[in-house]
Amino acid sequence: MKVLLLMYQDERAMQRLPREEYGKLHGAFVAYVDALKQAGALLGNHGLRPTAEAQTVRKWVVLDGPFAETKEQLAGYFLLDVPDMAAALDWAKRHPTAAYGSVEVRPVWT
Amino acid sequence: MDVSETADAVARASYGKLVAFLAARTRDVAAAEDALAEAFAAALAEWPARGIPRTPEAWLLTVARRKLIDAARRRQTGEEAAPTLALLTEELVDAAEGDMQIPDERLRLMFACAHPAIDEGVRAPLILQTVLGFDAATIASAFMVAPAAMSQRLVRAKSRIRQAGIPFRVPERDELAERLDAVLEAIYAVFAEGWTDPAGTQPRTRHLAEEGIWLGRLVASLLPEEPEALGLLALMLHAEARRDARRGADGEFVPLAAQEPARWNAALIDEAEELLLRASRMGRHGRFQLEAAVQSAHAARRHRGSTDWAAIVQLYDALFAMTGSVVVAINRAVALAEVHGVKRALAALDALQDDARLAQYQPYWAARAALLARSGNSAAAADAYQRAIGLESDPAVRAFLQRAYLTCTT
Amino acid sequence: MQYLLLVYANENAVLNAPKETVTQVIGAYQAYTEAMKKAGAWVASNRLRPTSEATTVRNQNGKKSVLNGPFAETKEQLGGFYLIEAPDLDAALSWAARCPGAAHGSIEVRPIWTM
Numbered sequence: 001m002k003v004l005l006l007m008y009q010d011e012r013a014m015q016r017l018p019r020e021e022y023g024k025l026h027g028a029f030v031a032y033v034d035a036l037k038q039a040g041a042l043l044g045n046h047g048l049r050p051t052a053e054a055q056t057v058r059k060w061v062v063l064d065g066p067f068a069e070t071k072e073q074l075a076g077y078f079l080l081d082v083p084d085m086a087a088a089l090d091w092a093k094r095h096p097t098a099a100y101g102s103v104e105v106r107p108v109w110t
Numbered sequence: 111m112d113v114s115e116t117a118d119a120v121a122r123a124s125y126g127k128l129v130a131f132l133a134a135r136t137r138d139v140a141a142a143e144d145a146l147a148e149a150f151a152a153a154l155a156e157w158p159a160r161g162i163p164r165t166p167e168a169w170l171l172t173v174a175r176r177k178l179i180d181a182a183r184r185r186q187t188g189e190e191a192a193p194t195l196a197l198l199t200e201e202l203v204d205a206a207e208g209d210m211q212i213p214d215e216r217l218r219l220m221f222a223c224a225h226p227a228i229d230e231g232v233r234a235p236l237i238l239q240t241v242l243g244f245d246a247a248t249i250a251s252a253f254m255v256a257p258a259a260m261s262q263r264l265v266r267a268k269s270r271i272r273q274a275g276i277p278f279r280v281p282e283r284d285e286l287a288e289r290l291d292a293v294l295e296a297i298y299a300v301f302a303e304g305w306t307d308p309a310g311t312q313p314r315t316r317h318l319a320e321e322g323i324w325l326g327r328l329v330a331s332l333l334p335e336e337p338e339a340l341g342l343l344a345l346m347l348h349a350e351a352r353r354d355a356r357r358g359a360d361g362e363f364v365p366l367a368a369q370e371p372a373r374w375n376a377a378l379i380d381e382a383e384e385l386l387l388r389a390s391r392m393g394r395h396g397r398f399q400l401e402a403a404v405q406s407a408h409a410a411r412r413h414r415g416s417t418d419w420a421a422i423v424q425l426y427d428a429l430f431a432m433t434g435s436v437v438v439a440i441n442r443a444v445a446l447a448e449v450h451g452v453k454r455a456l457a458a459l460d461a462l463q464d465d466a467r468l469a470q471y472q473p474y475w476a477a478r479a480a481l482l483a484r485s486g487n488s489a490a491a492a493d494a495y496q497r498a499i500g501l502e503s504d505p506a507v508r509a510f511l512q513r514a515y516l517t518c519t520t
Numbered sequence: 521m522q523y524l525l526l527v528y529a530n531e532n533a534v535l536n537a538p539k540e541t542v543t544q545v546i547g548a549y550q551a552y553t554e555a556m557k558k559a560g561a562w563v564a565s566n567r568l569r570p571t572s573e574a575t576t577v578r579n580q581n582g583k584k585s586v587l588n589g590p591f592a593e594t595k596e597q598l599g600g601f602y603l604i605e606a607p608d609l610d611a612a613l614s615w616a617a618r619c620p621g622a623a624h625g626s627i628e629v630r631p632i633w634t635m
Binding site: 002004006008044046047048049051053054055056057058059060062066067068070072074076077079085089092093095098099100101102103104105106107108109 | 522524526528564566567568569571573574575576577578579584586590591592594596598600601603609613616617622623624625626627628629630631632633
């Protein structure tokens with residue numbers, strides 16, 4: 001089954017992260033992506049530019065900003081192919097963002 | 111009348127005139143807008159206590175000019191400031207009398223906004239902001255652009271007017287036709303955005319058609335000897351005349367061929383026809399007169415009972431020769447079908463298919479689908495309807511296309 | 521340039537819509553996706569199961585917990601996404617406007633972060 005992992009984190013806090021911390025995090029991401037690829041579970045992933053560069057079209061009105069103002073903002077996604085929800089949750093818990101943000105797991109509608 | 115009502119009324123009637131007058135002397139549109147905004151704020155603060163002045167326009171102008179001078183003094187020193195300050199202070203003496211008639215510089219302002227040095231995509235937004243006082247967010251929504259991006263583009267365009275020394279001037283004879291075309295194009299862009307929403311269901315576009323016509327009337331009144339200005343106004347009035355007929359009782363889309371002439375606004379059509387006649391007597395043809403003539407031919411159905419498609423094809427031939435526009439080519443193909451048959455019309459559309467832009471142009475696919483359906487090629491028609499549906503953002507038009515699609519697949 | 525279009529709609533309204541509306545909307549989305557593909561703008565897209573089937577891994581006082589439900593309770597919920605290729609933001613917004621979801625919901629447009 002396909003699932004979408006949505007990563008939420010405090011953008012501002014992330015932008016203020018000291019270099020060393022950022023380096024560690026980047027390393028963790030690389031390792032995570034590798035693990036996914038090894039397991040044949042990764043279908044795609046992307047980081048998103050900050051919400052300051054977001055636009056929302058709401059009933060045809062174009063507004064600057066994301067869909068909702070939240071304490072943590074959507075920073076990226078992972079699209080995975082996994083045997084079941086338990087496996088999906090395992091991957092979600094292991095996601096580097098889960099340590100300091102939130103990871104939402106959404107099954108894809110087939 | 112209370113203070114805020116008066117201020118509102120003056121704003122609606124005179125905003126553009128005041129901005130134009132202030133900007134024309136310094137070429138600094140942004141500074142003029144700021145100064146005027148401060149003047150309006152001052153009015154709302156002082157008029158309740160001091161009473162509404164006899165000539166509110168002149169009052170606002172005087173205050174705005176003082177603010178401009180103050181700002182100029184703060185920004186510049188010495189020789190740079192001298193010309194600006196001199197210009198402004200001279201006129202302050204006149205304005206103090208309060209009897210001054212404020213000349214209408216809006217035409218000059220529009221020519222500056224549509225100057226060749228100004229990016230084509232920002233001309234219509236600039237005119238909406240400087241002449242009609244629209245804010246950037248409203249304009250952004252109107253043209254489906256990000257608000258912050260629109261703000262930036264407007265700021266840059268005004269800066270360009272100031273720094274490049276773009277003149278506030280009605281161009282000379284030899285340049286006028288071409289430069290006027292740019293102004294008319296910008297006005298038409300405003301109108302066209304609003305025309306896509308005939309039922310006024312979207313707040314972002316509800317009033318744009320009205321504003322476009324207002325601007326068209328302004329230009330036609332200021333340049334009554336320019337046939338293209340009359341042509342544009344005629345074109346917009348013809349389109350506007352059919353507004354009520356374009357949606358049915360349940361809000362469903364009604365194409366032109368299915369519209370009842372009784373639902374068209376006869377007064378607007380009559381006005382458009384009179385303008386077109388006046389324009390044609392001047393003997394200088396142009397694209398807006400031709401477009402208006404096409405609309406006139408469609409409107410004639412109200413008296414004739416049928417459409418003179420042969421005349422329409424000829425008009426599109428002339429239009430295409432003049433503009434080479436792919437939009438014109440598509441409309442021409444549709445008219446061609448009525449005169450020379452569906453096969454020739456489809457051949458005319460086929461000739462366009464290498465144009466990459468068509469991959470995202472709904473009217474091409476809608477026209478193609480309708481012609482294929484008529485030619486009996488249901489499968490191809492269904493595919494084309496699908497493309498059209500996928501590219502259409504208006505739910506009413508989408509529903510119409512979906513019904514047509516179903517007809518091809520059953 | 522790549523952009524992520526996030527389609528938000530009121531799930532309840534969608535799930536309780538009459539059959540003809542559902543058929544029409546599905547048809548509209550199919551046409552939209554096809555048009556995107558033929559125009560060379562489509563990269564990926566997926567519809568998501570309702571938020572009642574969502575799970576969120578959250579941090580509470582330094583502890584990771586797994587909770588039922590989406591990241592945030594909102595009036596409109598994320599129902600799907602499109603990953604598109606477009607020359608600029610204006611073009612991306614054009615596609616957002618054409619999305620059948622734009623009429624009644626919200627489409628968030630996010631530029632992809634390229635390293």
